[in-house]
Amino acid sequence: xxxxxxxxxxxxxxxxxxxxxxxxxxxxxxxxxxxxxxxxxxxxxxxxxxxxxxxxxxxxxxxxxxxxxxxxxxxxxxxxxxxxxxxxxxxxxxxxxxxxxxxxxxxxxxxxxxxxxxxxxxxxxxxxxxxxxxxxxxxxxxxxxxxxxxxxxxxxxxxxxxxxxxxxxxxxxxxxxxxxxxxxxxxxxxxxxxxxxxxxxxxxxxxxxxxxxxxxxxxxxxxxxxxxxxxxxxxxxxxxxxxxxxxxxxxxxxxxxxxxxxxxxxxxxxxxxxxxxxxxxxxxxxxxxxxxxxxxxxxxxxxxxxxxxxxxxxxxxxxxxxxxxxxxxxxxxxxxxxxxxxxxxxxxxxxxxxxxxxxxxxxx
Ligand code: SF4
Numbered sequence: 438x439x440x441x442x443x444x445x446x447x448x449x450x451x452x453x454x455x456x457x458x459x460x461x462x463x464x465x466x467x468x469x470x471x472x473x474x475x476x477x478x479x480x481x482x483x484x485x486x487x488x489x490x491x492x493x494x495x496x497x498x499x500x501x502x503x504x505x506x507x508x509x510x511x512x513x514x515x516x517x518x519x520x521x522x523x524x525x526x527x528x529x530x531x532x533x534x535x536x537x538x539x540x541x542x543x544x545x546x547x548x549x550x551x552x553x554x555x556x557x558x559x560x561x562x563x564x565x566x567x568x569x570x571x572x573x574x575x576x577x578x579x580x581x582x583x584x585x586x587x588x589x590x591x592x593x594x595x596x597x598x599x600x601x602x603x604x605x606x607x608x609x610x611x612x613x614x615x616x617x618x619x620x621x622x623x624x625x626x627x628x629x630x631x632x633x634x635x636x637x638x639x640x641x642x643x644x645x646x647x648x649x650x651x652x653x654x655x656x657x658x659x660x661x662x663x664x665x666x667x668x669x670x671x672x673x674x675x676x677x678x679x680x681x682x683x684x685x686x687x688x689x690x691x692x693x694x695x696x697x698x699x700x701x702x703x704x705x706x707x708x709x710x711x712x713x714x715x716x717x718x719x720x721x722x723x724x725x726x727x728x729x730x731x732x733x734x735x736x737x738x739x740x741x742x743x744x745x746x747x748x749x750x751x752x753x754x755x756x757x758x759x760x761x762x763x764x765x766x767x768x769x770x771x772x773x774x775x776x777x778x779x780x781x782x783x784x785x786x787x788x789x790x791x792x793x794x795x796x797x798x799x800x801x
Contacts, residue, residue: 540652623663
């Protein structure tokens with residue numbers, strides 16, 4: 438069951454310079470039982486001196502309210518010599534952490550050197566300025582991916598970011614807001630007038646993967662129901678089946694997932710990916726999540742790609758993608774299918790069946 442709406446920070450770190458801001462005051466009022474500490478330095482908050490594994494879990498109940506100078510970050514798409522994506526912009530109004538407990542979460546490793554907390558950046562004027570500046574220097578359609586460094590909707594009932602970003606993006610002819618989530622926190626989306634400049638994508642995995650590795654997130658039925666409701670309301674929707682994880686009987690459970698998703702909804706894109714983690718990330722996850730990570734380690738992941746990440750061997754990735762693509766095509770002849778962060782060997786095999794420029798994070 439989605440735990441996002443039950444999120445209650447034990448501690449709120451309120452950056453002194455933002456403490457009078459109406460958004461800061463509104464958010465603090467939502468959590469009357471939290472210990473609120475005024476802090477002078479956003480980068481070195483006091484009393485959070487813990488080891489990374491302890492900090493990672495404790496940080497999921499610490500909310501910092503502050504500001505940032507880098508809402509928009511360009512991703513050039515290059516992850517070494519043989520793993521390429523297309524370039525896009527990351528939009529990061531909430532940073533550092535997430536209320537969910539995904540064992541494989543790459544944010545945990547990215548932010549490991551910081552003391553962990555969830556940071557809401559409320560200097561929205563700066564965010565709008567940076568989006569406008571990016572657009573003025575760009576040609577054609579530009580996607581702003583708000584799902585790369587955060588779950589786009591998990592805390593939307595607190596930040597109300599969709600209610601300010603969606604109308605803002607609808608005012609440009611070439612700007613697109615990409616949301617990615619494992620939640621069913623869609624009340625704001627259902628209260629807004631839909632338009633084609635925002636696309637909502639749900640990350641999907643079978644029930645047992647969600648139970649073992651995506652603790653706290655919405656279950657599969659809740660995610661598909663949320664997608665169905667948003668689609669009925671008029672929003673553009675997509676699915677990302679990623680990270681694929683192999684367990685006994687994986688074919689039946691992924692087929693079931695695809696059947697449920699495509700019977701109830703009509704996504705415009707499905708992007709597929711498989712588990713990939715840096716060795717140091719796996720070690721950190723093992724310290725934090727113990728047995729849950731041990732099961733991931735039993736997957737015989739190997740090195741070989743230029744991003745340094747461990748992946749399943751090529752033959753298993755080909756088997757997985759072939760099965761999922763065949764299943765999708767048996768139900769939908771037209772939906773675009775793509776692969777996330779794959780190597781040239783895999784792209785070569787699937788070049789007739791997958792479209793590199795039509796993936797979850799891009800607009801076309
Ligand atoms: S939902 Fe995404 S950001 Fe949040 S813990 Fe899971 S993988 Fe990390």
